[in-house]
Amino acid sequence: MKVSKAQVTENRRSILQAAARLYRERGFTGVGVADITREAGLTHGGLYRHFESKDALAAQACECAFEWTLSELQTPDADAGADAGGFLRAGVANYLSPQHRDSVGQGCPVAALAADAARETGAIADAFAQGIGRYMALFARRRPDDTExxxxxxxxxxxxxxxxxxxxxxxxxxxxxxxxxxxxSDEILATLRHHLEATWGLEASGTDGSDESRGP
Structure with missing residues (x-):
């Protein structure tokens, strides 16, 4: 039976999401094609209809992981507000939170895969470097004085x-x-949240300085 274009697109998306999660959890060398297709609910052979090689899949999975995380960081925190300073406050608080620490497969690909990526070459290395570059540009544009x-x-x-x-x-x-x-572990997260907020003037006005309620 012929597969519709919509189903092809959905299958490809499922593969990328599964690969992005598994790579972050286990590293590039700890995940096989069978693991990814099983997680995505597809057959082994179907993967190569979407990607020319495992390296091509890994590179695109990296891009997928970076895009997901960037979209999360760019979503204004309801408590921090929608301004640039609010973005940085929310970004620091959400990133250095117990929830993010405990969600490796859904979290930042840099913290999960930087050591692996340093050993890679070609498309994987390029995709990872580009992702870090986008992170840097995003944080550079958003200033602590509430301007962009x-x-x-x-x-x-x-x-x-x-x-x-x-x-x-x-x-x-x-x-x-x-x-x-x-x-x-908790002390490291809390200490660095306070340090970055104090260093860059990110403390929210009208608070007592406590961040106990902060987090994703």
Whole structure:
């Protein structure tokens, strides 16, 4: 029976979503084609009707993971407000949260796959680098003074690199300590939230400085 174009599109989307989640959970080398197709509810042979190789699939799955996470970061937090400063407050709070720490398969691909990506070449390495570049540009455009940069200045780039490097490194450390020293894991997240908010003036006005209620 001939498969409709809509079903072909849906099958491809299911494969990419399954691959993006499994790669973040297990790494590039820890996932086989059979794992992905089984997760997507499709046959092994069907995958290569959508992707010319496993590397092509991995590269596009990376793009899918970055796009999903970027869309989440760009959604204004209801409590933080829709301004640029609200975006940065929500981004820091949501990223450095216990919920994000515990949701590897649905979270930031950088924290989950950076070490793997550093060993890759070709399309996978390119897709990963481009994704990080989009993260940097997004955070550079959004300024702590509640404005959005019409033109990104050097100081915007410095802020973006410092913030994202701290967030990614902190999340990796929090995940590495979550089982063995859960109190330390929580402390890492809370300390870095406070540090970034204080460093870049992201504290929400009218609060007592506590972030206990923050999170996705």
């Amino acid at each position: 940069a019409a033109q990104i200045e050097p100081e915007d780039r410095v802020r973006a690199i410092a913030m994202l490097s701290t967030m990614v490194g902190g999340l990796i450390l929090a995940r590495a300590t979550a089982r063995g020293l859960p109190a330390l």
